[in-house]
Amino acid sequence: MDIKRTRIADLLKRTDYGQEVLVKGWVRTKRGSKSVSFIALNDGSTIKNVQIVADLEKFSDELLKQITTGACLSVKGTMVESIGSGQSVEVQATDIEVLGLCGDDYPMQKKGQSFEYMRQHAHMRLRTNTFGAVMRIRHNMAMAIHTYFHEHGFYYFHTPLITASDCEGAGNMFQVTTKNLYDLKKDDQGKIIYDDDFFGQQTSLTVSGQLEGELGATALGAIYTFGPTFRAENSNTPRHLAEFWMIEPEIAFLDQEELMDLEEDFINYCVRWALDHCQDDLEFLNNMIDKTLLERLQSVLKESFVRLTYTEGINILQEAIKNGKKFEFPCNWGDDLASEHERFLVEEHFKKPVIMTDYPTAIKSFYMKQNEATADGGSIGYHGVKAPASTMQGTDVLFPQIGEIIGGSVREADYDRLMGEINRRQMDMTHLWWYLDTRRWGSCPHAGFGLGFERLILFVTGMQNIRDVIPFPRTPRSAEF
Ligand code: 4AD
Ligand code: MG
Secondary structure, X not given: OOXXXXXXXXHOOOOOOOOEEEEEEEEEEEEEOOOEEEEEEEOOOOOOOEEEEEEHHHOOHHHHHHOXXXXXXXXXXXXXXXXXXXXXXXXXXXXXXXXXXXOOOOOOOOOOOOHHHHHHXXXXXXXXXXXXXXXXXXXXXXXXXXXXXXXXXXXXXXXXXXXXXXXXXXXXXXXXXXXXXXXXXXXXXXXXXXXXXXXXXXXXXXXOOHHHHHHHHHHHOEEEEEXXXXXXXXXXXXXXXXXXXXXXXXXXXXOHHHHHHHHHHHHHHHHHHHHHHOHHHHHHHHHHOOOOHHHHHHXXXXXXXXXXXXXXXXXXXXXXXXXXXXXXXXXXXXXXXXXXXXXXXXXXXXOOOEEEEEEEHHHXXXXXXXXXXXXXXXXXXXXXXXXXXXXXXXXXXXXXXXXXXXXXXXXXXXXXXHHHHHHHOOOOOHHHHHHXXXXXXXXXXXXXXXXXXXXXXXXXXXXXXXXXXXXXXXEOOEOOO
């Protein structure tokens, strides 16, 4: 009778020694003595390899020569207790079949290749220990996210990827067209006419599902999206992708304090899930990539996040400058904080995650709830902190090593105030008429946020570059694989 294949992850948990087993996988290493070959086999189910012991006299030289790093094997044998392999189980081979040969030009053959080299071979890097660990953790984080929201009464809501509106208003969208760019029709003023394009109007890949998410939340109470988003920002940094996955919960009747509670509780849940479900992979990354990883994950769970206003944050930064701290970019009230400023607050000043709120209206998106204005042109925000100009209830989460991991806000629910801001920005609302209807018919206070999935994976894995936590990264001038 044919025996069924056992996943190596399952095999390594077994203790019923003496059983006949079938394992399949790829050769990680082969070493040997005069009489036996030791083959480390990995099938991707776990970071751990199973040791295959092959008596040289039982197998032909020809077959043994084919067992090289990267080759794919099917091995039948007896499961025995192991003394030397670092695992409790090894397989004494009775039958070895080479399913796929692997030549010595296999790009993942050598250990210790640079990440840049691996990116150039992203189709094969998945077979390395590091990328196996990162991808298994990525899967587990997706499960954590769905489980969290399902358990907390959120509905998984699917927003479109092709859209006619620019949620963030930053204009860095990829266009979607079926037209040959050379025969686009133009009007007298040279403006492109989209009448005969597929959708009959200009369309792009979405930068955020939030606006449609608000439609969901103001009907279903609480929703979340989890899907790819696209940004054509030409930022070649270790934190930006042109195609990244975003999680966007949106909740009716949630206020600023409750929004911050949700942001904190949600991230903590994900980090705890990683510690509970990805122990082997995290230990590997802690040993090989970042010796402080486990400690950092645990410390995030121990302490509560600092909550402070943008205005208070600027004061701290300016105080630091007075005391000799040097930054590359300016940080006066009104400036967008650079990553160096965010990281100073989180890593040096507070030494824990920060939820920053009440940003200047001028540097945030049109949909955010505005704080009470004061007679002198200022505003009063969270915990009564006074700001010199108009501010909005944007609540971003800043993380060690990462900077901004979440961007969120309470939404402006008042039609007139929202329209006032839209007019002030001279926004074209032709394609957002439906969004305004939420504020006309049964408008309700609501709030939400967007978590960059890859930034979460960066934090949880200790990896340094966002290109290394997604299987096939899309960045400026790079769309291979
Ligand atoms: O701060 P952002 O732009 O917020 C929004 O898009 C809101 N509409 C979200 C909402 O409230 N529903 O983006 C949210 C998060 C950022 O904090 C960051 O983690 C991630 O998305 N992000 C990126 N991640 C990778 N590459 C990029 N180019 C990213 N841009 C944003
Ligand atoms: Mg943001």
